[in-house]
Amino acid sequence: MFCKQCGKPIEDGEELCEECKASANTNTTNATQAQNFNTNNSNPNGKSKIAAGLLGIFLGSLGVHNFYLGYTGKAIAQLLISLLSCGFLAFASGIWGLVEGILILTGSINTDANGNPLKD
Numbered sequence: 001m002f003c004k005q006c007g008k009p010i011e012d013g014e015e016l017c018e019e020c021k022a023s024a025n026t027n028t029t030n031a032t033q034a035q036n037f038n039t040n041n042s043n044p045n046g047k048s049k050i051a052a053g054l055l056g057i058f059l060g061s062l063g064v065h066n067f068y069l070g071y072t073g074k075a076i077a078q079l080l081i082s083l084l085s086c087g088f089l090a091f092a093s094g095i096w097g098l099v100e101g102i103l104i105l106t107g108s109i110n111t112d113a114n115g116n117p118l119k120d
């Protein structure tokens with residue numbers, strides 16, 4: 001195995017590169033750091049998770065929650081599905097929005113379109 005940072009060989013079982021002290025397992029370290037960043041970062045401009053989730057559940061067929069979060073492409077798709085079918089397919093985009101609303105409330109969708117974490 002070789003260090004991902006500096007390319008020096010790392011002996012099996014070593015956790016850290018002796019040359020640059022980079023963790024041998026860079027991928028998991030980065031993922032953990034990104035997660036901590038998201039949960040610890042209280043962004044004052046963050047959009048409300050509750051508001052986005054409820055918009056998705058109640059107005060998902062119009063894409064309102066995606067407009068709110070900045071996912072404009074998805075929002076327009078949901079809106080057009082409902083409008084162009086004269087409401088016949090509103091249940092389909094409504095279920096789509098309902099599922100996304102639940103994903104937002106459960107934290108599976110936890111950022112807006114710009115990558116800003118949602119507030120609780």
Ligand SMILES: [Zn+2]
Nearest residue numbers: 003006017020
């Ligand atoms: Zn190294």
